[in-house]
Amino acid sequence: MSSVANRYPVHLKVLIYGFITLWVILAAFPFFWTLWGSFKVELDFFSIADWTNALTGRNTSDTYGASFTDAGYVGAWIQEEFWRAVINTAIVCFFVVCTSLTIGTLGGYALSRSGFRYTFWLLITALIFRAMPPITLVSGYLLPFFEWNVWGILPTTIIVLVAINQPFTLWMLHSFFQSIPKDLDESAKVDGCSQFQAFRFVIIPVMWPGVITTGLFSFLLAYNDFAVTSMLLSDENRTMVPKIAAFLGTTYTEGNVMFAVAAVVSATAPLFILVMFFQRRIVSGLTAGAVKG
Amino acid sequence: MKHSTFFWFFLPTGLAMLLFIAFPLVSVVLQSVHTPHEAVLVEVENCGPFGCKKVTTIDQDATRELRNSEPLGKFVGLDIYFDRGHLAITEVKTAWITSESWSGFFNKLGNLPFYRAIAFTLTFTFTVTPILIILGLTIALGVNALSERVKGLVIFVSLLPMIVTPLIGSLILFWMIDSRGILGTAIQWLAADPDLSLKASTGLTWLMLIIYGVWHSAPFAFVVFYAGLQTLPMDQIESARIDGASRWEQVRYVIVPHLMPLIMFVALIQLMDNFRVFEPIVGFNAEAHAQSLSWIIFNDLGGETRQLSAAATSSMLTIFGVAILLSPVLWRTWQDFKGKS
Numbered sequence: 190m191s192s193v194a195n196r197y198p199v200h201l202k203v204l205i206y207g208f209i210t211l212w213v214i215l216a217a218f219p220f221f222w223t224l225w226g227s228f229k230v231e232l233d234f235f236s237i238a239d240w241t242n243a244l245t246g247r248n249t250s251d252t253y254g255a256s257f258t259d260a261g262y263v264g265a266w267i268q269e270e271f272w273r274a275v276i277n278t279a280i281v282c283f284f285v286v287c288t289s290l291t292i293g294t295l296g297g298y299a300l301s302r303s304g305f306r307y308t309f310w311l312l313i314t315a316l317i318f319r320a321m322p323p324i325t326l327v328s329g330y331l332l333p334f335f336e337w338n339v340w341g342i343l344p345t346t347i348i349v350l351v352a353i354n355q356p357f358t359l360w361m362l363h364s365f366f367q368s369i370p371k372d373l374d375e376s377a378k379v380d381g382c383s384q385f386q387a388f389r390f391v392i393i394p395v396m397w398p399g400v401i402t403t404g405l406f407s408f409l410l411a412y413n414d415f416a417v418t419s420m421l422l423s424d425e426n427r428t429m430v431p432k433i434a435a436f437l438g439t440t441y442t443e444g445n446v447m448f449a450v451a452a453v454v455s456a457t458a459p460l461f462i463l464v465m466f467f468q469r470r471i472v473s474g475l476t477a478g479a480v481k482g
Numbered sequence: 483m484k485h486s487t488f489f490w491f492f493l494p495t496g497l498a499m500l501l502f503i504a505f506p507l508v509s510v511v512l513q514s515v516h517t518p519h520e521a522v523l524v525e526v527e528n529c530g531p532f533g534c535k536k537v538t539t540i541d542q543d544a545t546r547e548l549r550n551s552e553p554l555g556k557f558v559g560l561d562i563y564f565d566r567g568h569l570a571i572t573e574v575k576t577a578w579i580t581s582e583s584w585s586g587f588f589n590k591l592g593n594l595p596f597y598r599a600i601a602f603t604l605t606f607t608f609t610v611t612p613i614l615i616i617l618g619l620t621i622a623l624g625v626n627a628l629s630e631r632v633k634g635l636v637i638f639v640s641l642l643p644m645i646v647t648p649l650i651g652s653l654i655l656f657w658m659i660d661s662r663g664i665l666g667t668a669i670q671w672l673a674a675d676p677d678l679s680l681k682a683s684t685g686l687t688w689l690m691l692i693i694y695g696v697w698h699s700a701p702f703a704f705v706v707f708y709a710g711l712q713t714l715p716m717d718q719i720e721s722a723r724i725d726g727a728s729r730w731e732q733v734r735y736v737i738v739p740h741l742m743p744l745i746m747f748v749a750l751i752q753l754m755d756n757f758r759v760f761e762p763i764v765g766f767n768a769e770a771h772a773q774s775l776s777w778i779i780f781n782d783l784g785g786e787t788r789q790l791s792a793a794a795t796s797s798m799l800t801i802f803g804v805a806i807l808l809s810p811v812l813w814r815t816w817q818d819f820k821g822k823s
Binding site: 197201202205206208209212213215216217219220222223226234235236240243291292293295296298299300302303304305309311313314315316317318319320321322324325326327328329330331332333336348349351352353355356358359384385388409412413415416420430433434437446449450453456457460461463464465468471472475476 | 483484485487488491492494495496498499501502503505506507508509510513553554620621624625627628634636637638639640641642643645646647648649650653654655657658660662663664667668697701702705706709710729754757758760761764767775776779780782783784788790793794797798800801804805807808812815819
């Protein structure tokens with residue numbers, strides 16, 4: 190591949206490395222800056238007097254005797270009870286991923302194995318549903334949920350997030366199942382399996398790579414959602430993202446911005462770990478949709 | 483697969499989408515043509531020691547009964563669509579008649595909340611999408627030229643802005659670009675204007691949101707294009723080079739056409755996603771200068787009042803906008819489908 194003619198001239202190489210370095214800084218610096226600053230006091234985090242304070246932590250050591258402090262984390266997690274939001278997020282994400290994968294796998298498998306005309310229309314409907322901003326549906330939820338008295342609790346939100354997740358899950362799993370040869374389950378059926386037995390004993394053992402990738406994206410959708418969770422959950426059932434948004438309203442007035450900063454860093458950490466372990470799957474998931482779609 | 487088997491396999495997911503996407507959609511349509519009942523007023527004559535007075539009071543029982551019997555409210559047709567908070571037909575008409583020039587007309591439109599939101603949403607969608615495609619393509623070409631050892635690290639770092647929760651990502655940038663944050667201070671120093679604040683001007687706020695949008699979505703374009711670059715037809719590149727094509731010409735006439743389907747895909751996904759721009763407005767605390775369609779819906783729904791009808795109408799108009807945006811794609815898919823069968 191790298192023949193002599195394909196080698197990059199020096200100036201182009203410098204340009205490329207310079208540009209990529211710039212992009213890496215743009216992409217990563219904000220996170221490191223916020224992580225670093227979350228262990229400081231507000232005066233240091235914001236460059237009110239002198240921006241080098243943020244590096245040396247002068248005001249932090251004036252207040253706490255050391256140049257790092259966990260005051261923001263203590264304030265957010267214990268005083269403002271951010272741990273509740275963390276538990277709620279864990280519950281919501283776990284059930285959303287499990288449910289949407291279970292029903293999405295069945296549906297996606299059926300769509301990929303049925304050659305009838307209605308599968309096309311179902312997929313197009315799913316695409317239209319995917320295109321609609323979730324917030325447009327929220328006003329449709331509120332009235333019935335108030336009537337039935339199910340507003341504000343976690344199960345309602347989980348079901349809604351599962352449903353909003355389905356169009357995307359279906360598209361992704363549909364294209365994944367299409368890449369599994371049809372002969373596999375056809376031959377199982379010839380051997381006397383029912384369609385479900387073929388699915389259970391032949392397809393399930395080989396479907397995990399696609400399902401895990403889809404699960405990652407379902408998780409991200411549930412974890413990152415703000416519009417639905419903030420409208421459908423009551424104050425004490427809030428997940429992390431609406432909780433942080435709620436912090437903003439109160440902390441700007443109370444001068445406790447550092448609580449919000451600590452909460453933001455806490456909520457970003459799991460995503461970092463996720464990318465670290467599943468980088469390849471995320472990349473392959475993004476591109477699988479692109480190549481098929 | 484038999485129809486009945488398909489039905490049972492598809493039932494759970496179909497039911498979920500029917501109950502929680504299709505039915506709410508119907509409910510949104512219904513709400514958008516209804517308005518909550520006004521309170522039932524009764525005129526009571528209050529007679530005291532100083533004569534009789536006619537007092538209008540709210541008949542609580544009757545009001546409650548009316549609201550319970552018809553929870554949707556009163557049917558008003560398309561009135562909400564045309565009111566001042568939405569399409570504002572009368573205001574637009576007056577603006578059209580009274581203004582002499584186009585700019586005057588658009589200025590008056592800018593005072594109407596819904597048109598302001600449309601202006602921002604469209605500006606955001608149609609500036610962010612092309613910029614992020616170009617940036618993503620440049621990064622992909624750059625990373626493709628890197629040595630294998632650093633590629634993995636660069637891809638890891640590049641994924642971060644995309645994977646991070648939009649609200650959190652915008653907060654992180656907002657704290658830096660705030661007039662007290664490190665970037666904000668740097669900009670003040672560069673512009674030699676200690677009072678410069680990005681939040682204070684509409685133009686700069688829009689610019690800030692657009693930069694955030696590009697930062698957030700460019701990684702997606704990058705990853706897709708990078709994968710596309712791995713399947714480049716090397717013989718075509720080779721023959722282009724033998725024919726004397728410069729590097730730029732190779733990119734322009736071989737690589738970009740090869741990636742064209744992917745570029746269309748990214749454009750489609752990003753048009754849909756950028757059209758729903760919402761979280762950055764909350765994160766950047768930018769409501770005063772920039773409102774999007776999603777933000778208007780959110781704003782109507784929130785707070786004590788919960789104006790469901792107004793929100794439902796905004797939702798319908800937003801869905802209508804998405805439909806227009808999506809129609810070329812749907813049309814092409816339909817053509818493909820007809821061609822196939």
